[in-house]
């Protein structure tokens with residue numbers, strides 16, 4: 001896929017995220033449990049410092065964690081509706097939420113950052129290579145790039161896999177929280193027409209492909225696999241001093 005095609009696909013996906021923003025906010029509120037695996041990994045890796053960047057921030061669920069540890073946070077997302085919800089639900093004096101395409105980030109215009117966090121956004125921008133090249137340039141010398149991406153579920157592509165996946169996740173959440181609203185919000189988000197379209201465009205990588213593509217772009221990166229509810233990759237890369 002060329003850079004231009006990757007970018008068009010990404011912006012199409014961002015339009016679909018606009019339509020799914022409200023159920024997404026409800027669903028992810030229920031998904032994020034303090035003390036869960038992701039929370040623990042991020043707490044251990046985010047560090048502290050002056051400038052942080054949250055790429056594809058969605059409704060800002062991780063931007064606030066950065067804001068407690070960094071003086072200033074730039075949080076960008078290509079979907080205006082996501083940014084509206086972030087500004088409404090998670091305003092902080094040290095976070096600037098902006099509607100931006102991640103592919104337009106440049107050190108010259110935006111400066112570099114002590115930490116760059118990208119949570120479940122790379123696969124929505126198309127092939128990983130072009131975005132990873134942009135992201136590594138945004139990291140200050142000695143700074144960190146942290147990427148969390150979902151792993152391709154084993155049943156991906158089988159007939160009816162999305163329905164099975166949605167009900168499976170709803171059940172996981174119900175069993176974990178005992179909260180029937182959590183299960184309903186999960187079904188509403190994952191089975192909404194926009195989400196179904198997104199999941200046809202944005203295909204998560206298998207572990208082998210993830211290692212191949214990401215380690216080629218980010219030599220020396222450390223990749224861990226985990227996930228309380230979804231299978232995920234958690235990658236940390238340190239920029240040379």
Ligand SMILES: C[S@@+](CC[C@H](N)C(=O)[O-])C[C@H]1O[C@@H](n2cnc3c(N)ncnc32)[C@H](O)[C@@H]1O
Nearest residue numbers: 010014017056057058077078079101102119124
């Ligand atoms: C699965 S959501 C993740 C949001 C947030 N990081 C979170 O963990 O809740 C993916 C986000 O990537 C955004 N996105 C897609 N393409 C983008 C692009 N080219 N530039 C910036 N954001 C993009 C979407 O609008 C969406 O909010």
